[in-house]
Amino acid sequence: MYLLQVSNTAVAHDPDSSFWYLPVAIQLIFAIIFVAGMMGVTHWLGPKRNTSDKLETFASGIKSHGDARQPMAIKYFLVAILFVLFDVEVIFFYPYAVNFKALGWSGFGAVLMFVAFFLCGFIYIIKKGALKWED
Numbered sequence: 001m002y003l004l005q006v007s008n009t010a011v012a013h014d015p016d017s018s019f020w021y022l023p024v025a026i027q028l029i030f031a032i033i034f035v036a037g038m039m040g041v042t043h044w045l046g047p048k049r050n051t052s053d054k055l056e057t058f059a060s061g062i063k064s065h066g067d068a069r070q071p072m073a074i075k076y077f078l079v080a081i082l083f084v085l086f087d088v089e090v091i092f093f094y095p096y097a098v099n100f101k102a103l104g105w106s107g108f109g110a111v112l113m114f115v116a117f118f119l120c121g122f123i124y125i126i127k128k129g130a131l132k133w134e135d
Contacts, residue, residue, distance in 0.1 A: 078130055089118050 096103065096111050103110075125131065 075133060082125065082130070
């Protein structure tokens with residue numbers, strides 16, 4: 001027997017009805033109650049003494065020394081952005097790889113143009129020296 005069994009009404013058979021979201025809403029409410037309850041229990045049962053050892057930073061057992069906020073070379077950020085850019089390019093190849101027979105020569109031309117645009121960008125990056133680590 002179903003928990004939320006409904007008699008033969010028009011609401012139960014209408015796929016656009018908000019009635020179908022009721023189980024999701026109930027599950028969401030139970031999830032929120034469960035998470036809040038677990039957080040409350042750990043706060044209630046957990047230790048409450050702060051000692052100096054607990055407030056120190058821990059990095060794999062190695063004692064930290066010096067200031068951790070040192071400037072980082074902008075090259076790392078530039079390489080990360082370029083990686084994301086060219087990684088997105090590879091993602092756009094997937095639909096072509098799946099449908100390359102159906103797309104034919106026109107699809108091949110479109111992908112060739114797409115690669116040419118990214119190749120122009122890559123040549124520009126090389127000419128500007130964005131990937132040179134030495135100053």
